[in-house]
Ligand code: 3NM
Protein backbone atom coordinates (compact mmCIF):
# COMPACT_ATOMS: atom_id res chain seq x y z
CA UNK A 1 0.00 0.00 0.00
CA UNK A 2 1.33 3.43 -0.88
CA UNK A 3 2.32 5.52 2.12
CA UNK A 4 0.49 8.75 2.65
CA UNK A 5 2.56 11.82 2.03
CA UNK A 6 2.70 13.72 5.29
CA UNK A 7 3.26 17.45 5.61
CA UNK A 8 6.12 17.61 8.11
CA UNK A 9 6.58 21.36 7.92
CA UNK A 10 5.35 22.22 11.44
CA UNK A 11 5.76 19.08 13.50
CA UNK A 12 4.54 19.29 17.10
CA UNK A 13 6.13 16.92 19.58
CA UNK A 14 4.16 16.80 22.81
CA UNK A 15 5.66 17.40 26.23
CA UNK A 16 3.04 17.51 28.96
CA UNK A 17 5.61 18.33 31.65
CA UNK A 18 6.27 21.68 29.93
CA UNK A 19 2.68 22.95 29.95
CA UNK A 20 2.24 26.28 31.72
CA UNK A 21 0.40 26.14 35.06
CA UNK A 22 -3.34 25.58 34.64
CA UNK A 23 -3.05 24.76 30.95
CA UNK A 24 -4.81 21.54 30.03
CA UNK A 25 -2.92 19.27 27.62
CA UNK A 26 -5.88 18.72 25.27
CA UNK A 27 -6.78 22.38 25.24
CA UNK A 28 -3.18 23.29 24.41
CA UNK A 29 -3.06 20.65 21.68
CA UNK A 30 -6.25 21.85 20.07
CA UNK A 31 -5.08 25.45 20.08
CA UNK A 32 -1.79 24.40 18.51
CA UNK A 33 -3.68 22.58 15.76
CA UNK A 34 -5.76 25.69 15.15
CA UNK A 35 -2.51 27.60 14.81
CA UNK A 36 -1.33 25.46 11.90
CA UNK A 37 0.55 22.42 13.26
CA UNK A 38 0.75 19.90 10.38
CA UNK A 39 1.65 16.69 12.25
CA UNK A 40 1.65 15.64 15.91
CA UNK A 41 3.89 13.19 17.71
CA UNK A 42 2.78 11.96 21.10
CA UNK A 43 5.91 11.61 23.19
CA UNK A 44 5.44 10.15 26.66
CA UNK A 45 8.55 9.09 28.50
CA UNK A 46 7.11 8.18 31.90
CA UNK A 47 3.46 7.25 31.36
CA UNK A 48 2.27 3.69 32.01
CA UNK A 49 0.92 1.79 29.05
CA UNK A 50 -2.70 2.41 30.03
CA UNK A 51 -2.19 6.14 30.45
CA UNK A 52 -0.17 6.39 27.23
CA UNK A 53 -2.91 4.56 25.34
CA UNK A 54 -5.57 6.85 26.78
CA UNK A 55 -3.63 9.99 25.85
CA UNK A 56 -2.80 8.65 22.38
CA UNK A 57 -6.36 7.78 21.66
CA UNK A 58 -7.78 11.14 22.79
CA UNK A 59 -4.99 12.93 20.90
CA UNK A 60 -5.88 10.89 17.85
CA UNK A 61 -9.50 12.06 17.88
CA UNK A 62 -8.48 15.69 18.27
CA UNK A 63 -5.95 15.42 15.44
CA UNK A 64 -8.58 13.73 13.25
CA UNK A 65 -10.83 16.74 13.72
CA UNK A 66 -8.15 18.88 12.05
CA UNK A 67 -7.12 16.29 9.47
CA UNK A 68 -3.65 16.14 11.00
CA UNK A 69 -1.77 12.84 11.12
CA UNK A 70 -0.59 11.34 14.40
CA UNK A 71 2.77 9.75 15.10
CA UNK A 72 3.59 7.78 18.23
CA UNK A 73 7.00 7.97 19.86
CA UNK A 74 8.64 4.63 20.41
CA UNK A 75 5.64 2.40 21.07
CA UNK A 76 4.61 0.23 18.14
CA UNK A 77 1.82 -1.36 20.19
CA UNK A 78 0.23 2.02 20.99
CA UNK A 79 0.56 3.10 17.35
CA UNK A 80 -1.24 -0.05 16.26
CA UNK A 81 -3.90 0.36 18.92
CA UNK A 82 -4.83 3.90 17.84
CA UNK A 83 -4.21 3.31 14.15
CA UNK A 84 -1.58 6.04 14.03
CA UNK A 85 -0.07 7.27 10.78
CA UNK A 86 3.43 6.50 11.98
CA UNK A 87 5.96 5.67 14.66
CA UNK A 88 9.03 7.66 15.63
CA UNK A 89 11.97 5.72 16.99
CA UNK A 90 15.18 6.77 18.66
CA UNK A 91 18.66 5.31 18.37
CA UNK A 92 18.10 2.95 21.28
CA UNK A 93 14.59 1.82 20.38
CA UNK A 94 13.39 -1.18 18.42
CA UNK A 95 15.31 -1.69 15.14
CA UNK A 96 13.68 -0.33 12.00
CA UNK A 97 13.43 -3.76 10.38
CA UNK A 98 11.46 -5.16 13.33
CA UNK A 99 9.29 -2.04 13.55
CA UNK A 100 8.56 -2.30 9.85
CA UNK A 101 7.52 -5.95 10.19
CA UNK A 102 5.07 -5.19 12.97
CA UNK A 103 3.37 -2.22 11.36
CA UNK A 104 0.94 -2.02 8.44
CA UNK A 105 2.71 -1.21 5.20
CA UNK A 106 1.23 2.28 4.97
CA UNK A 107 2.58 3.28 8.36
CA UNK A 108 5.48 5.70 8.24
CA UNK A 109 8.62 5.30 10.31
CA UNK A 110 10.74 8.17 11.49
CA UNK A 111 14.06 7.95 13.26
CA UNK A 112 16.20 10.39 15.25
CA UNK A 113 19.71 10.97 13.94
CA UNK A 114 22.39 13.28 15.25
CA UNK A 115 25.35 12.71 12.97
CA UNK A 116 26.37 11.57 9.51
CA UNK A 117 26.99 7.98 10.62
CA UNK A 118 23.54 7.62 12.13
CA UNK A 119 22.10 9.24 9.02
CA UNK A 120 23.80 6.69 6.76
CA UNK A 121 22.37 3.85 8.83
CA UNK A 122 18.88 5.38 8.64
CA UNK A 123 19.27 5.71 4.87
CA UNK A 124 20.26 2.07 4.63
CA UNK A 125 17.32 1.03 6.81
CA UNK A 126 14.94 2.90 4.55
CA UNK A 127 13.08 5.00 7.09
CA UNK A 128 10.50 7.45 5.77
CA UNK A 129 11.88 10.50 7.51
CA UNK A 130 14.59 11.43 9.95
CA UNK A 131 14.52 13.91 12.81
CA UNK A 132 17.87 15.69 12.85
CA UNK A 133 18.90 17.13 16.19
CA UNK A 134 19.41 18.61 18.51
CA UNK A 135 20.19 21.56 16.28
CA UNK A 136 20.33 24.09 19.10
CA UNK A 137 20.66 23.65 22.83
CA UNK A 138 17.43 22.61 24.50
CA UNK A 139 16.24 21.77 27.97
CA UNK A 140 13.19 19.85 26.77
CA UNK A 141 15.19 16.64 26.44
CA UNK A 142 18.34 15.50 28.17
CA UNK A 143 20.89 15.56 25.39
CA UNK A 144 23.54 12.87 25.28
CA UNK A 145 25.28 14.19 22.18
CA UNK A 146 26.70 17.62 21.34
CA UNK A 147 24.32 19.90 19.44
CA UNK A 148 24.43 19.46 15.69
CA UNK A 149 24.33 23.15 14.77
CA UNK A 150 22.93 24.58 11.58
CA UNK A 151 25.90 23.68 9.41
CA UNK A 152 26.03 20.19 10.92
CA UNK A 153 22.51 19.72 9.59
CA UNK A 154 23.80 20.57 6.11
CA UNK A 155 26.34 17.75 6.30
CA UNK A 156 23.66 15.31 7.41
CA UNK A 157 21.31 16.43 4.62
CA UNK A 158 23.98 15.50 2.09
CA UNK A 159 23.54 11.86 3.08
CA UNK A 160 19.95 12.02 1.83
CA UNK A 161 20.66 13.66 -1.53
CA UNK A 162 19.01 11.54 -4.17
CA UNK A 163 16.80 9.66 -1.71
CA UNK A 164 13.17 10.46 -0.97
CA UNK A 165 13.65 10.27 2.79
CA UNK A 166 12.27 13.42 4.34
CA UNK A 167 14.01 15.44 7.03
CA UNK A 168 12.89 17.52 9.98
CA UNK A 169 15.06 19.54 12.31
CA UNK A 170 14.53 19.43 16.08
CA UNK A 171 15.94 21.02 19.20
CA UNK A 172 15.70 24.66 20.25
CA UNK A 173 13.54 25.62 17.30
CA UNK A 174 11.36 28.62 17.95
CA UNK A 175 10.20 31.72 16.17
CA UNK A 176 13.55 33.39 16.74
CA UNK A 177 15.72 30.56 15.36
CA UNK A 178 13.55 28.98 12.70
CA UNK A 179 14.46 31.21 9.76
CA UNK A 180 18.16 31.06 10.44
CA UNK A 181 17.84 27.29 10.68
CA UNK A 182 15.86 26.82 7.49
CA UNK A 183 18.06 29.17 5.47
CA UNK A 184 21.32 27.84 6.84
CA UNK A 185 20.54 24.12 6.99
CA UNK A 186 21.22 23.27 3.37
CA UNK A 187 23.49 20.89 1.55
CA UNK A 188 26.61 22.60 0.22
CA UNK A 189 25.01 22.97 -3.18
CA UNK A 190 21.76 24.30 -1.75
CA UNK A 191 19.84 21.50 -3.41
CA UNK A 192 18.25 20.16 -0.24
CA UNK A 193 16.81 21.88 2.77
CA UNK A 194 14.84 20.57 5.71
CA UNK A 195 11.25 19.47 5.00
CA UNK A 196 10.08 20.78 8.33
CA UNK A 197 10.82 21.69 11.91
CA UNK A 198 9.79 19.82 15.03
CA UNK A 199 8.97 21.88 18.07
CA UNK A 200 8.22 21.12 21.72
CA UNK A 201 8.58 24.04 24.11
CA UNK A 202 7.94 26.98 21.80
CA UNK A 203 4.38 25.70 21.41
CA UNK A 204 3.75 23.50 24.45
CA UNK A 205 5.18 25.82 27.09
CA UNK A 206 3.36 28.79 25.61
CA UNK A 207 0.30 30.20 27.35
CA UNK A 208 -0.90 30.94 23.81
CA UNK A 209 -0.03 27.84 21.77
CA UNK A 210 -2.25 28.96 18.92
CA UNK A 211 -0.38 32.23 18.56
CA UNK A 212 2.99 30.49 18.80
CA UNK A 213 2.03 27.94 16.15
CA UNK A 214 0.61 30.66 13.90
CA UNK A 215 3.83 32.63 14.04
CA UNK A 216 5.97 29.56 13.35
CA UNK A 217 3.65 28.53 10.55
CA UNK A 218 3.85 31.98 8.97
CA UNK A 219 7.65 31.95 9.09
CA UNK A 220 7.88 28.42 7.71
CA UNK A 221 5.40 29.10 4.91
CA UNK A 222 7.31 32.25 3.97
CA UNK A 223 10.44 30.17 3.67
CA UNK A 224 8.91 27.44 1.52
CA UNK A 225 6.78 29.70 -0.63
CA UNK A 226 9.70 31.02 -2.68
CA UNK A 227 11.18 28.98 -5.48
CA UNK A 228 14.75 29.53 -4.37
CA UNK A 229 15.05 29.14 -0.64
CA UNK A 230 18.80 29.61 -0.59
CA UNK A 231 19.11 33.24 -1.49
CA UNK A 232 21.56 33.74 1.30
CA UNK A 233 23.90 31.00 0.35
CA UNK A 234 24.55 31.53 -3.31
CA UNK A 235 25.58 27.97 -3.95
CA UNK A 236 23.03 27.66 -6.69
CA UNK A 237 25.74 29.60 -8.48
CA UNK A 238 28.48 27.53 -6.90
CA UNK A 239 29.21 25.44 -9.90
CA UNK A 240 29.53 28.36 -12.20
CA UNK A 241 32.98 28.72 -13.48
CA UNK A 242 34.10 32.28 -13.63
CA UNK A 243 36.80 33.99 -15.58
CA UNK A 244 38.54 37.08 -14.30
CA UNK A 245 37.34 39.16 -17.26
CA UNK A 246 33.82 37.94 -16.76
CA UNK A 247 33.89 39.02 -13.09
CA UNK A 248 35.19 42.47 -14.02
CA UNK A 249 32.56 43.05 -16.65
CA UNK A 250 29.75 41.77 -14.44
CA UNK A 251 30.86 43.98 -11.56
CA UNK A 252 31.01 46.98 -13.93
CA UNK A 253 27.57 46.09 -15.34
CA UNK A 254 26.13 46.01 -11.83
CA UNK A 255 27.25 49.58 -11.23
CA UNK A 256 25.20 50.68 -14.23
CA UNK A 257 22.21 48.71 -13.02
CA UNK A 258 22.56 50.10 -9.50
CA UNK A 259 22.39 53.67 -10.75
CA UNK A 260 19.29 52.85 -12.77
CA UNK A 261 17.51 51.02 -9.94
CA UNK A 262 18.60 53.07 -6.91
CA UNK A 263 18.05 50.25 -4.39
CA UNK A 264 17.03 51.26 -0.88
CA UNK A 265 19.71 50.36 1.61
CA UNK A 266 18.46 50.17 5.15
CA UNK A 267 21.44 50.71 7.42
CA UNK A 268 21.59 50.08 11.12
CA UNK A 269 25.06 51.33 11.65
CA UNK A 270 27.25 53.07 14.18
CA UNK A 271 27.14 56.69 15.18
CA UNK A 272 30.69 57.35 14.00
CA UNK A 273 30.00 56.61 10.34
CA UNK A 274 26.27 57.14 9.88
CA UNK A 275 26.42 60.45 7.99
CA UNK A 276 29.40 59.36 5.93
CA UNK A 277 27.68 56.07 5.02
CA UNK A 278 24.48 57.82 3.98
CA UNK A 279 26.45 60.24 1.80
CA UNK A 280 28.45 57.46 0.17
CA UNK A 281 25.24 55.53 -0.54
CA UNK A 282 23.75 58.57 -2.26
CA UNK A 283 26.94 59.30 -4.18
CA UNK A 284 26.95 55.75 -5.48
CA UNK A 285 23.39 56.17 -6.73
CA UNK A 286 21.53 54.09 -4.15
CA UNK A 287 19.18 55.34 -1.50
CA UNK A 288 19.92 55.20 2.26
CA UNK A 289 17.59 54.92 5.22
CA UNK A 290 19.12 54.84 8.66
CA UNK A 291 16.21 53.65 10.86
CA UNK A 292 16.94 51.80 14.10
CA UNK A 293 13.68 51.37 16.07
CA UNK A 294 12.34 47.79 16.23
CA UNK A 295 8.81 49.08 15.63
CA UNK A 296 9.55 50.23 12.10
CA UNK A 297 11.46 47.16 10.89
CA UNK A 298 8.52 45.20 9.53
CA UNK A 299 7.37 48.04 7.28
CA UNK A 300 10.88 48.76 6.08
CA UNK A 301 11.55 45.13 5.27
CA UNK A 302 8.81 45.18 2.65
CA UNK A 303 10.65 47.72 0.53
CA UNK A 304 13.04 45.94 -1.83
CA UNK A 305 16.73 46.57 -1.33
CA UNK A 306 19.14 45.37 1.32
CA UNK A 307 19.80 45.58 5.03
CA UNK A 308 23.14 46.45 6.58
CA UNK A 309 23.75 45.60 10.22
CA UNK A 310 26.90 47.13 11.67
CA UNK A 311 27.68 46.55 15.37
CA UNK A 312 30.19 49.39 15.71
CA UNK A 313 28.22 51.10 18.46
CA UNK A 314 25.41 48.76 19.41
CA UNK A 315 22.63 51.00 20.64
CA UNK A 316 19.67 48.94 19.62
CA UNK A 317 20.30 45.24 19.33
CA UNK A 318 16.56 44.53 19.40
CA UNK A 319 16.17 46.59 16.26
CA UNK A 320 18.95 44.56 14.64
CA UNK A 321 17.31 41.28 15.63
CA UNK A 322 13.89 42.28 14.37
CA UNK A 323 15.20 43.88 11.18
CA UNK A 324 17.17 40.78 10.26
CA UNK A 325 14.26 38.45 10.82
CA UNK A 326 11.99 40.53 8.64
CA UNK A 327 14.69 40.79 6.00
CA UNK A 328 14.98 36.99 5.94
CA UNK A 329 11.20 36.72 5.69
CA UNK A 330 11.13 39.04 2.72
CA UNK A 331 14.26 37.60 1.12
CA UNK A 332 16.17 40.80 1.50
CA UNK A 333 19.92 40.35 1.54
CA UNK A 334 21.63 41.15 4.85
CA UNK A 335 25.19 42.42 5.05
CA UNK A 336 26.64 41.96 8.51
CA UNK A 337 29.59 44.05 9.62
CA UNK A 338 30.91 42.70 12.94
CA UNK A 339 32.92 45.78 13.83
CA UNK A 340 35.42 45.07 16.58
CA UNK A 341 33.84 41.72 17.33
CA UNK A 342 36.97 40.41 18.98
CA UNK A 343 37.37 43.41 21.25
CA UNK A 344 34.86 42.58 23.98
CA UNK A 345 32.89 39.58 25.11
CA UNK A 346 29.76 41.73 24.82
CA UNK A 347 30.36 42.17 21.10
CA UNK A 348 31.15 38.51 20.62
CA UNK A 349 27.90 37.55 22.35
CA UNK A 350 25.93 40.09 20.32
CA UNK A 351 27.40 38.86 17.03
CA UNK A 352 26.60 35.28 18.02
CA UNK A 353 23.04 36.16 18.91
CA UNK A 354 22.50 38.05 15.66
CA UNK A 355 24.01 35.32 13.50
CA UNK A 356 21.93 32.71 15.32
CA UNK A 357 18.72 34.66 14.80
CA UNK A 358 18.89 35.36 11.10
CA UNK A 359 20.76 34.25 8.05
CA UNK A 360 23.33 36.75 6.85
CA UNK A 361 23.94 37.03 3.13
CA UNK A 362 27.38 38.59 3.39
CA UNK A 363 29.72 38.97 6.36
CA UNK A 364 32.28 41.70 5.87
CA UNK A 365 35.16 42.37 8.19
CA UNK A 366 38.87 42.97 8.51
CA UNK A 367 41.31 40.17 9.30
CA UNK A 368 40.80 40.44 13.06
CA UNK A 369 37.01 40.40 12.81
CA UNK A 370 36.88 37.56 10.33
CA UNK A 371 39.46 35.72 12.41
CA UNK A 372 37.32 36.07 15.52
CA UNK A 373 34.20 34.78 13.77
CA UNK A 374 36.15 31.94 12.21
CA UNK A 375 37.52 31.31 15.73
CA UNK A 376 41.10 31.12 14.58
CA UNK A 377 43.82 31.69 17.08
CA UNK A 378 46.07 32.96 14.32
CA UNK A 379 45.01 36.55 14.63
CA UNK A 380 44.23 38.07 17.97
CA UNK A 381 41.97 41.05 17.95
CA UNK A 382 43.38 44.07 19.69
CA UNK A 383 40.67 46.68 19.99
CA UNK A 384 38.55 47.71 17.07
CA UNK A 385 41.22 47.89 14.39
CA UNK A 386 42.68 44.94 12.64
CA UNK A 387 46.12 43.82 13.63
CA UNK A 388 48.40 43.67 10.65
CA UNK A 389 47.57 41.92 7.44
CA UNK A 390 46.45 38.71 8.97
CA UNK A 391 46.77 35.11 8.08
CA UNK A 392 49.29 32.82 6.50
CA UNK A 393 46.41 31.29 4.53
CA UNK A 394 43.68 33.96 4.15
CA UNK A 395 41.89 31.96 1.46
CA UNK A 396 41.35 29.01 3.77
CA UNK A 397 39.96 31.33 6.47
CA UNK A 398 37.39 33.11 4.30
CA UNK A 399 36.36 29.90 2.62
CA UNK A 400 35.90 28.11 5.93
CA UNK A 401 33.85 30.96 7.39
CA UNK A 402 31.71 31.15 4.25
CA UNK A 403 30.96 27.45 4.55
CA UNK A 404 30.37 27.68 8.27
CA UNK A 405 27.98 30.61 8.11
CA UNK A 406 26.53 29.73 4.70
CA UNK A 407 27.10 33.12 3.24
CA UNK A 408 29.60 35.18 1.29
CA UNK A 409 32.58 36.38 3.32
CA UNK A 410 34.45 39.57 2.48
CA UNK A 411 37.75 40.11 4.27
CA UNK A 412 39.19 43.56 3.66
CA UNK A 413 42.80 44.57 3.94
CA UNK A 414 45.67 45.58 1.66
CA UNK A 415 44.18 42.89 -0.55
CA UNK A 416 40.56 41.89 -0.23
CA UNK A 417 39.46 38.26 -0.16
CA UNK A 418 35.91 37.34 -1.09
CA UNK A 419 34.57 33.80 -0.96
CA UNK A 420 31.28 31.95 -1.25
CA UNK A 421 32.87 28.80 0.08
CA UNK A 422 33.68 27.52 -3.39
CA UNK A 423 35.17 30.35 -5.39
CA UNK A 424 37.58 32.75 -3.71
CA UNK A 425 38.49 36.01 -5.36
CA UNK A 426 41.36 38.33 -4.47
CA UNK A 427 41.13 42.03 -5.26
CA UNK A 428 44.19 44.24 -5.20
CA UNK A 429 42.82 47.73 -5.70
CA UNK A 430 42.70 50.58 -3.22
CA UNK A 431 44.86 53.41 -2.01
CA UNK A 432 46.54 53.05 1.43
CA UNK A 433 44.93 56.34 2.48
CA UNK A 434 41.66 54.42 2.89
CA UNK A 435 43.13 52.97 6.07
CA UNK A 436 43.76 56.47 7.47
CA UNK A 437 40.18 57.70 7.55
CA UNK A 438 37.64 56.46 10.03
CA UNK A 439 35.01 54.01 8.92
CA UNK A 440 36.42 53.02 5.55
CA UNK A 441 35.61 49.43 6.45
CA UNK A 442 32.08 50.46 7.35
CA UNK A 443 31.53 52.14 4.01
CA UNK A 444 32.67 48.98 2.25
CA UNK A 445 29.79 47.29 4.07
CA UNK A 446 27.42 50.03 2.95
CA UNK A 447 28.47 49.77 -0.67
CA UNK A 448 28.42 45.96 -0.70
CA UNK A 449 24.88 46.15 0.71
CA UNK A 450 23.92 48.58 -2.07
CA UNK A 451 25.04 46.08 -4.71
CA UNK A 452 23.38 43.14 -2.95
CA UNK A 453 20.19 45.20 -2.84
CA UNK A 454 19.94 45.22 -6.60
CA UNK A 455 19.00 41.58 -6.65
CA UNK A 456 16.03 41.81 -4.35
CA UNK A 457 13.96 43.97 -6.64
CA UNK A 458 11.18 42.29 -8.56
CA UNK A 459 11.85 40.84 -11.98
CA UNK A 460 9.58 43.41 -13.62
CA UNK A 461 11.32 46.37 -12.08
CA UNK A 462 14.67 44.77 -12.80
CA UNK A 463 13.87 44.40 -16.48
CA UNK A 464 12.83 48.00 -16.92
CA UNK A 465 15.82 49.16 -14.92
CA UNK A 466 18.14 47.11 -17.07
CA UNK A 467 16.57 48.61 -20.17
CA UNK A 468 17.03 52.04 -18.63
CA UNK A 469 20.68 51.18 -18.03
CA UNK A 470 20.99 50.35 -21.72
CA UNK A 471 21.21 46.62 -21.23
CA UNK A 472 19.54 44.45 -23.78
CA UNK A 473 16.85 41.86 -23.26
CA UNK A 474 19.38 39.30 -24.40
CA UNK A 475 21.62 40.28 -21.50
CA UNK A 476 18.65 39.99 -19.23
CA UNK A 477 17.58 36.60 -20.53
CA UNK A 478 21.10 35.33 -20.17
CA UNK A 479 20.91 36.50 -16.55
CA UNK A 480 24.22 38.19 -17.04
CA UNK A 481 23.82 41.34 -15.05
CA UNK A 482 21.41 40.85 -12.19
CA UNK A 483 21.18 37.22 -11.25
CA UNK A 484 21.16 37.42 -7.48
CA UNK A 485 24.77 36.31 -7.35
CA UNK A 486 25.95 37.74 -4.04
CA UNK A 487 29.57 36.84 -4.70
CA UNK A 488 29.64 39.12 -7.73
CA UNK A 489 27.65 41.79 -5.88
CA UNK A 490 30.25 41.72 -3.10
CA UNK A 491 33.09 42.01 -5.59
CA UNK A 492 31.34 44.95 -7.24
CA UNK A 493 30.92 46.66 -3.86
CA UNK A 494 34.53 46.31 -2.83
CA UNK A 495 35.75 47.42 -6.26
CA UNK A 496 33.55 50.51 -6.22
CA UNK A 497 35.24 51.79 -3.07
CA UNK A 498 38.77 50.69 -3.80
CA UNK A 499 38.81 51.92 -7.40
CA UNK A 500 37.22 55.20 -6.28
CA UNK A 501 39.97 55.62 -3.65
CA UNK A 502 42.60 55.34 -6.38
CA UNK A 503 40.80 57.97 -8.43
CA UNK A 504 40.37 60.20 -5.38
CA UNK A 505 44.07 60.44 -4.54
CA UNK A 506 44.78 61.47 -8.14
CA UNK A 507 42.70 64.60 -7.61
CA UNK A 508 44.84 67.73 -7.27
CA UNK A 509 43.01 69.03 -4.20
CA UNK A 510 43.86 66.02 -2.05
CA UNK A 511 46.62 66.88 0.40
CA UNK A 512 45.78 64.61 3.30
CA UNK A 513 43.00 62.61 4.92
CA UNK A 514 40.82 65.68 5.46
CA UNK A 515 40.63 66.44 1.75
CA UNK A 516 40.66 62.75 0.85
CA UNK A 517 37.20 61.99 2.29
CA UNK A 518 35.26 64.52 0.19
CA UNK A 519 37.38 63.54 -2.82
CA UNK A 520 36.42 59.91 -2.21
CA UNK A 521 32.75 60.85 -2.15
CA UNK A 522 33.23 62.79 -5.39
CA UNK A 523 35.07 59.87 -6.95
CA UNK A 524 32.24 57.51 -6.03
CA UNK A 525 29.75 60.02 -7.41
CA UNK A 526 31.58 60.10 -10.74
CA UNK A 527 32.56 56.43 -10.86
CA UNK A 528 31.75 54.79 -14.18
CA UNK A 529 31.46 51.14 -15.17
CA UNK A 530 34.44 51.76 -17.46
CA UNK A 531 36.56 52.90 -14.48
CA UNK A 532 35.73 49.67 -12.70
CA UNK A 533 36.29 47.43 -15.72
CA UNK A 534 39.60 49.03 -16.68
CA UNK A 535 41.14 49.34 -13.22
CA UNK A 536 39.90 46.23 -11.42
CA UNK A 537 42.63 43.86 -10.31
CA UNK A 538 40.82 40.58 -9.94
CA UNK A 539 42.31 37.15 -9.37
CA UNK A 540 40.44 33.93 -8.90
CA UNK A 541 42.45 32.05 -6.35
CA UNK A 542 40.72 28.68 -6.24
N1 3NM B 1 14.37 15.25 20.48
P1 3NM B 1 12.43 22.00 22.11
S1 3NM B 1 15.67 17.37 20.92
C1 3NM B 1 12.23 15.56 21.65
O1 3NM B 1 17.70 15.76 19.40
C2 3NM B 1 13.55 16.03 21.23
O2 3NM B 1 16.38 14.13 18.93
C3 3NM B 1 15.54 15.83 20.24
O3 3NM B 1 12.50 20.42 22.34
C4 3NM B 1 16.63 15.20 19.48
O4 3NM B 1 11.68 22.21 20.84
C5 3NM B 1 14.10 17.25 21.55
O5 3NM B 1 11.68 22.50 23.29
C6 3NM B 1 13.47 18.31 22.35
O6 3NM B 1 13.83 22.50 22.08
C7 3NM B 1 13.20 19.56 21.53
Ligand code: MG
Pocket residue numbers: 073074089090091093
Ligand atom coordinates in the same frame (compact mmCIF):
# COMPACT_ATOMS: atom_id res chain seq x y z
MG1 MG C 1 12.76 6.77 21.92
